[in-house]
Amino acid sequence: MRKDVRILLVGEPKVGKTSLIMSLVSEEFPDEVPLRAEEITIPADVTPERVPTHIVDYSGNYANVICIVYSVNNKKSIEKVSLVSLSAVNQIHNCSMVPLILVGNKSDLVEHSSMETILPIMNQYQDIETCVECSAKNLKNISELFYYAQKAVLHPTGPLYCPEEKELKPSCIKSLTRIFKVSDLDNDGILNDNELNFFQRTCFNTPLAPQALEDVKNVVRRNMTDGVKDNGLSLKGFLFLHTLFIQRGRHETTWTVLRRFGYDDDLELTQEYLFPMIKMPPDCTTELNHNAYLFLQSVFDKHDKDRDCALSPEEVKDLFKVFPYMPWGPDVNHTVGTNEQGWITYQGYLSQWTHACRSLEYFGYLGYSIIYEQESQAAAITVTRNKRIDLQKKQTQRSVFRCNVLGDRGSGKSGFLQAFLGKNLQGQRRIREDHKSFYAISTTYVYGQEKYLLLHEVMPDFDFLSEADLACDVVCLVYDINNPSSFEYCAKVYKQYFIDSKTPCVVVAAKSDLHEVRQHYSLSPHEFCRKHKLHPPQPFTCMNHIHHAHLYLCVRLIHFNAV
Missing domain, CATH: 1.10.238.10 (EF-hand)
Incomplete structure (x- = not known):
């Protein structure tokens, strides 16, 4: 809503524009009326809508509402209303959005109403909000006139209603x-x-x-x-x-x-509503809090109509009907856990919401602050403790961690992600190319505590890894044990970007069901890990069954390093 209102009065000479303003201010009809009144400002505390209002009887740089004043006792004045309307609409800045109010002044001089004559003009111009008959001399409807003018700005009819179609x-x-x-x-x-x-x-x-x-x-x-x-x-x-x-x-x-x-x-959700400010100190992260997950659970239950603990495509579509767009694409079914039908499970649904920053916008569409009676959906967010403090204490209370997965082309990164979601090689082969995901999000347990782990497959580009490619809690370096050139990429990436960082790294020996060949790199993977004080390469295959030891190790490294 606007922070102030600017009202402009226009009309033929002698119709009483200045008298209307002076009668409002002094609450009495002036004996002498100047040719033009100075701009009048009505403080917010004396207006019904608690908004300061500026009133002028000459054309300023802009106006939020135009009051077209005519004399109800003067036929020529009434006839010229439409001409004045056209002139005002064409001259005022941003005219097409400015509401108009017709003001029939000097009603004390006649016994009849001018509404019958004015009605055709009102029907002709869509921007005319209403017509008010008043008397500056008798103070009749003066306050009402300016209230309607203020109301036309703060609560306009135009965006809501079509009078022609009713x-x-x-x-x-x-x-x-x-x-x-x-x-x-x-x-x-x-x-x-x-x-x-x-x-x-x-x-x-x-x-x-x-x-x-x-x-x-x-x-x-x-x-x-x-x-x-x-x-x-x-x-x-x-x-x-x-x-x-x-x-x-x-x-x-x-x-x-x-x-x-x-x-x-304009009937658009405001930026302040969708993206409330969150103060986040350096080296901290954001996570959804307990109330946020309770809200997500209620949203899931609301749309899981068949109570099968999974969301069918129709149920997902119904959930997002309150959104202006569909936020989840077909890749989401290969980003989080699904059932045998490929539908998102309850746990997979919760996993998809772990990206707290984007969740703010989505919570806005879902009405979190309304339903939970909070000032904004920022109340759903917890800012975690500074990572340096976690490092000092060798423990962390965080529940969401990001693992970036790097490796050369064909090393098995995609299989690594999908295996985390419980899909073996046969299931992975059924994924369409345009439905593939570079993310996998699920839970794992560390010492009895549930943790969310977000795996992100980074496209191989040794010459340039962006800050986003490097920003994570742990790194998985994946190589193909059956490809003699595969490990070299992992070794170079580690030495270039991570050897001096505090980011823990895990080397994953993918496709361990195949014959292991000698790598062309100067050191074997085991020798390399021993030299750089890394854990030995963790074997991994998604051919028959799925090993989660490497993922458990990732979270253990995070937990003890508290990065």
Whole structure:
């Protein structure tokens, strides 16, 4: 919502523009009216919306709302309203987005209303929000005039409603649909009384009385057949209520709901909502906390309709209907654990959320801060202890670790990742090329504690490894025991990038089911590891069964080195 409002009054001479401003300020009609009033600023604490408001009767650099003033006792003044409208709309900066308000002044001089004459003009211009008849002399509707002007800026009708079609605009329907789905905690397509009361408290800080709740549902019942189902509000009924609010001039109600759920004036989720600031000191990382995982569990249960502890493609699609895009591609099924049908398991689902920074945005779409009544989804994040302190204490409380997997082409890196997910060579061969993943995330246990390990396959490029390629908690150097040229790449990468670093390294002898050949490098893999005080090469194969000893060793190294 805007931090201030600038109101511009335009119109023919002698229609009372300056008088309106002076009557508002002094609360009395001035005996002498200057040709032009100075800019008036109304402090935030005396306005209903608590927003400072600036009022001018001349064309400034910009205006948030234009009040077109005419005299209700002057036919020529009324006839010129449309000309003034065109002129104002064409001249004001960013004119197409500026709402207009028609102001019929001097109502004390006539006994009839000008609304019948003004109505065709209002129908002609979509940007005209409303028409107010007032009297600067009698102070009639003066406060109301400027309240409506302020309201037109802070709670505009334009983004929400199409008056010609008498229905909500598509972008508004999309936003309200997301809000409905987030509020539908049991995902049955209906807002029951508990969900409606939670929604009411969330948006308006007060619950609905039982009779008021029934009155709302009765209004919907009288106007549509499928707005109320099983004594709860359907999506159609929810959208109808907001249409009714707007048609009755209560669009601030809809805007209150939209803004509570993170939307800006363009019906886009704000950057502040999606990406709240997190203060993270150097050498620290971020992880999801206990409440975040409880929330993820509730989201999983909400969409696992068949209760098979896995998400089918249809259930995944339903989960992400509150997103503006599909965040998970087909590679996710080869990044985390799946069942025999290839569907993401509960454990695999939790693993996919370990990337805390991206999870902030996703938690925003899912409504974490709304459902858990937090200031922002930053409350779902824990900043871990400084790594230097972990190093000193030789222990860490972290639960998520990153392992970068390096090796020459054909060394078995991809098989290494997929084996971590429980897929043998036969299962790996069924993976389509465009569905392959360079990541694998799952859990392993160290001394009875569950740890998430994120494996990242780094593309082989000895001449250039980026900071992201080197930023990790542990490194796996993978070579093919059946390829005499394979180990040389691992040796060179280690000596170039890791020999003087504190990042622990593990050498993995892949394809250990094959015949081991002599490596062309000057030292054998065992000699190299002994010379550089590394653990001996860990044998690995995904041909028949899967060995996790190398991964257990990785996490042990992390745990004891506390990197």
